[in-house]
Every structure is written in C-alpha cells, then in structure tokens.
Amino acid sequence: MGNFGIYIHWPFCLSKCPYCDFFSQISKNTSQAEIIEAYIKDLNFYHQMTKEKTVTSIFFGGGTPSLIEPQNIERLINHIKKKWHTADNVEISLEANPNTNHPNMFQDLKSAGINRLSLGIQSLREEDLKFLGRTHNAKEAFQAIDEVLNTFNNHSMDMIYALPHQQLNNWEHDLEKVTNFGFKHISLYQLTIEDGTVFAKQKMKLMDDEQAIEMYNLTTDILADNDYNRYEISNFSKPKFECRHNLLYWQGDDYVGVGKTAHGRIGLKATTHRRKIESLTTIERAEELIMMGLRLQRGINKQKFEKICGLNFDKFIATKSIPTLLQEGLIENTKESFKTTKTGFLLLNYIIENIVP
Ligand SMILES: C[S@@+](CC[C@H](N)C(=O)[O-])C[C@H]1O[C@@H](n2cnc3c(N)ncnc32)[C@H](O)[C@@H]1O
Ligand code: SF4
Numbered sequence: 001m002g003n004f005g006i007y008i009h010w011p012f013c014l015s016k017c018p019y020c021d022f023f024s025q026i027s028k029n030t031s032q033a034e035i036i037e038a039y040i041k042d043l044n045f046y047h048q049m050t051k052e053k054t055v056t057s058i059f060f061g062g063g064t065p066s067l068i069e070p071q072n073i074e075r076l077i078n079h080i081k082k083k084w085h086t087a088d089n090v091e092i093s094l095e096a097n098p099n100t101n102h103p104n105m106f107q108d109l110k111s112a113g114i115n116r117l118s119l120g121i122q123s124l125r126e127e128d129l130k131f132l133g134r135t136h137n138a139k140e141a142f143q144a145i146d147e148v149l150n151t152f153n154n155h156s157m158d159m160i161y162a163l164p165h166q167q168l169n170n171w172e173h174d175l176e177k178v179t180n181f182g183f184k185h186i187s188l189y190q191l192t193i194e195d196g197t198v199f200a201k202q203k204m205k206l207m208d209d210e211q212a213i214e215m216y217n218l219t220t221d222i223l224a225d226n227d228y229n230r231y232e233i234s235n236f237s238k239p240k241f242e243c244r245h246n247l248l249y250w251q252g253d254d255y256v257g258v259g260k261t262a263h264g265r266i267g268l269k270a271t272t273h274r275r276k277i278e279s280l281t282t283i284e285r286a287e288e289l290i291m292m293g294l295r296l297q298r299g300i301n302k303q304k305f306e307k308i309c310g311l312n313f314d315k316f317i318a319t320k321s322i323p324t325l326l327q328e329g330l331i332e333n334t335k336e337s338f339k340t341t342k343t344g345f346l347l348l349n350y351i352i353e354n355i356v357p
Contacts, residue, residue, distance in 0.1 A: 001087070004053040005248045006046075006080055008039065009259030009273075010065035014097070018133040018198035019160070019191060023261040024063040036072045039258045040079055045275050046256040047083045049266060053254065055084045057091040057245035060114070066096035070108040077113040091116055091154070091244045098144035099136040106144075106151040116154040116243075118187075119144055124174050128163055133198070145181055154241065156185035161219065162212045163191055164205055171215055172222070179226035184241035188219055189234050213346060220342070231297050233345050250296045252289045252308045267308070285309040286316050287356055294348060299332070299339020313338065321354040 012027035058080060060073065077092060093116040094109055102108060106117065123129050126138045136144070148155050159178060161171055178186060190212060193199050206212070220230055228236035232250060235243065248255050256264035256271060264271035268280050280288075286309040293300035302313040317338075325331045330344035330351055344351055 001054050001056075003056045003244070003248055003251075003253040004050065005057040005059065005245050005253070005255035006043070006055055006084075007245070007255060007257035007259075007262050007264070008058070008060045008065070008076060009257060009262040010060060010063045010068055011260045012067055013062065013064045014067070014100075014135050015133070016198075018202070018204075019193070021194035021197050022063065027064075027067055032069055032072055036075060039076060042258040042275060043076075043079060043083065043256075046258070046264065046271070049269075050254070050256060051084070053084065055080060055086045055090055057093070057248065059092075059245040060094040062095050064097050064100065065094050066100040066105060066109070070102070070105075070112040073109065073114065074112040093118055093156075093243065093245055095120060096144075096148075097136065099140045106147045110151050115152070116156070117148050117152045118156040118158065118185075118243075119148050120158045121145065122158060122160045123163075124177060125170070128166070131163060131165075132160065149182060154185075155183050156187060156243065157181070157183050158187045158189065160189050160191050162207045162215050164207055166207065166215070168211075168215060168218065172218060175219060175222045179222060179228065185235070185237040185243060186223065186228060187235050188223075190216065216346070229297070233295050233348070247296075250292045251301075252285075252292065252304065282310045286311050290317075290356055291352055294338075294340050294351065297339070299337045301337055303336070316357070317355045318357045325351060325354060 011024050012030055013024045015026060016024065058077065060068070073094070080086065092114050094114045095118045096105070096109070097120050109117065121141050121144070122132050122134055124138055124141055129137060129141070145157065157178070159174070191206065193204055193206060207215070223230060223236045227238060229239065230236050231242050232246070235246070237243070247253075252265070254264075254266045256266065258273070260273050262273050268282070268285055269277055270280050271277050286305070289305055289309060290300065293305070300313065305311070305313045322331070322333060326333065329341055330347055332339050332341060340348060340351060
C-alpha cells in the first residue's frame with residue numbers, strides 16, 4: 001500500500017506574528033460553517049481523482065487550525081473516513097497554538113479524532129516570546145505543554161532559534177528543557193526573515209552565519225544525545241515517531257490539499273486551490289523531488305525517484321560536480337540512494353545548484 005495524505009489548511013490566526021510568511025488572516029467573524037461546507041465539496045472533488053487510495057495521514061495545518069471548532073474537525077475527519085478507505089493506524093495531526101483558548105481544547109481535539117498534536121511553542125522565554133510577537137506567554141507555554149503531554153500519545157513541539165540577540169548558553173538551557181519534556185517529535189527552526197513580513201520591513205538582521213552554525217551544531221548534538229534522530233534538517237523524532245504526513249512531501253508521495261494556499265501532488269499532476277489542476281513535466285517533478293528529498297537524512301531513493309518522475313536519477317543529475325561534492329564530504333552517493341551528509345545539510349542550496357542540470 002502506498003502512502004496518501006490529505007492536508008487541510010486553516011488560514012486564520014488570532015494575530016499575525018512578525019516573522020511569519022505563511023498565508024493567514026486575522027480571524028474576526030469567520031463563518032466556519034460556510035468554509036467547512038466548501039472544504040467538504042473540495043474533498044469530494046479530489047476524491048474523484050483518488051478514490052482507489054488509502055488515506056495514511058490527515059494534517060490540519062495553518063494558520064491556526066486549533067481555532068476550528070472541534071465539531072467541525074470531527075465532521076471533516078468523518079467525511080474523509082466515509083469517502084476514502086483509511087488505514088487502521090492513520091495519523092491525524094493538528095497544529096495548535098498554546099493559547100487558542102477553548103476550555104479543555106486539547107481533550108476536545110482528541111475526542112474529535114486528532115491523534116497527533118503539534119504545539120507551536122516557539123520559545124520558553126518571556127522576552128523571546130515578546131520579540132516573536134506571540135500572543136502567549138511562558139506560563140501559558142508550559143501549561144499547554146503539560147496538557148498536550150497528558151492528553152496525547154503522539155506529540156510534537158515547534159521552537160524557533162538563532163534569534164538575533166540569542167545567547168548560546170541560554171539556548172543550551174532551553175534545549176535541555178525541551179528534550180526533557182518527553183515529546184515524541186521536535187521541530188527546531190532557525191529564524192528566517194521572509195520578504196513581506198514585519199521583520200523584513202523593520203530590516204531585522206539575522207544572527208551572523210558563524211554563530212548560527214555553532215547553534216545548529218549544538219542543537220543537533222544535544223538532540224542526538226537525547227535519542228532524537230534528526231530525520232530531516234529541522235525535524236527530530238524518537239524512533240518510529242517521524243511525522244508521516246510531512247514525510248509524504250519530502251518523499252514525493254501523493255497528497256491532496258484543501259483551503260487557501262493548499263496544494264497537492266498526484267503523480268505528475270499538481271493541484272492548487274481551488275480545484276486547479278496542471279501537469280508537471282518530468283523535469284519539473286524531478287527537480288522538486290531532489291529539493292525535497294535532500295532535506296531527508298535518508299536522502300533520495302533512486303528507484304522511487306524513477307517510479308515517480310520517470311527519469312533515471314543518475315542520468316538526470318549533473319554528474320560533473322559529483323566527485324568534488326564527494327571530496328568535500330557533502331554527499332553520499334550509492335547505487336540505491338543519494339543523500340546529504342551532516343556538513344552537507346549546511347550547504348544544501350550549493351549542493352542543489354551543482355547537481356540540478
Ligand atoms: C504554519 S507555522 C505555525 C503554526 C502555528 N500557527 C503556530 O504559530 O504555532 C509552522 C511553524 O513554522 C515555524 N516558522 C514560521 N515562520 C518562521 C520563520 N520565519 N523562521 C523560522 N521558523 C518559522 C514556526 O515554528 C511555526 O510553528
Ligand atoms: S506563526 Fe502561526 S500564529 Fe503566527 S501568524 Fe504564522 S501561522 Fe499565525
């Protein structure tokens with residue numbers, strides 16, 4: 001059985017964080033009922049194209065999907081289960097902000113059918129939460145962590161680091177706490193300044209490269225010491241707790257998405273909101289598979305690459321630069337797979353520029 005996922009995008013937030021370039025609007029008087037009806041229609045449309053597939057993951061992403069009323073979440077999950085065959089161990093994730101503020105929110109999300117909760121903590125420190133423009137404080141962060149760990153068996157937390165003023169020793173202390181909570185999965189993102197965000201308009205400067213590399217190396221070392229495997233550049237998990245849904249994207253599996261900015265891939269077909277379908281060329285798909293696959297520790301499986309895009313990996317890539325990349329210790333290239341080394345992860349764009357013809 002192949003993997004197949006459904007992504008549900010909720011494009012509303014309580015406020016806009018100054019670093020965030022994900023599409024989102026401030027939720028005011030949003031009529032959830034209307035949006036959910038539209039999502040159900042879109043799901044029916046994508047079902048026509050994928051009815052023979054078994055759903056292995058569902059992901060509610062955002063924006064802030066913990067703003068969706070639990071009964072609406074349940075309705076969407078039940079609808080998917082009614083339309084598609086669904087794997088017994090289907091992973092159903094939802095990204096939650098710590099202070100979405102329904103009483104018993106996490107328990108309600110669990111009752112609605114969510115079995116993996118991804119909590120956007122971002123920082124454990126008051127001053128950094130303020131800097132990041134978050135609407136939750138450190139007390140609420142710790143409280144939400146407690147509730148999530150007590151409610152779910154499969155959980156993840158997001159943190160942002162390499163903030164311009166951040167001290168290495170403070171981050172080290174935070175990582176000790178983060179790794180001690182007992183989350184099955186941890187996502188650790190270095191702050192990026194994206195065009196169009198408030199930080200970009202303020203001309204916010206990033207930490208310098210050397211310091212950021214030092215923080216990155218400390219991060220991967222501490223996570224490894226605590227038995228978290230770095231299976232993707234920014235994602236760490238305990239054995240068997242990788243995010244199955246995000247793996248679909250990195251491995252080139254099929255998925256469909258509903259909601260603004262949601263997209264999908266079904267073989268060489270790309271779907272975008274709303275119900276637009278276009279065909280990708282084999283080369284476009286191959287380039288995408290390389291960019292996504294090299295983010296994974298296990299890299300690109302050459303046989304799977306050919307099955308998805310129809311091109312032979314070794315013939316497709318620019319082989320001229322391979323000996324240099326090998327010599328620089330940035331890649332590993334075997335008959336079965338092509339992958340980035342730990343040092344290579346720091347120079348991913350350079351590797352991609354050199355191998356994509
Ligand atoms: C879809 S977003 C947000 C999910 C949720 N609304 C929240 O704020 O917690 C997923 C994650 O991307 C990360 N992220 C977003 N913008 C970022 C940036 N500019 N730099 C680093 N990480 C970022 C944050 O860790 C965030 O939790
Ligand atoms: S980081 Fe999360 S809460 Fe903040 S604007 Fe982006 S999606 Fe919304």
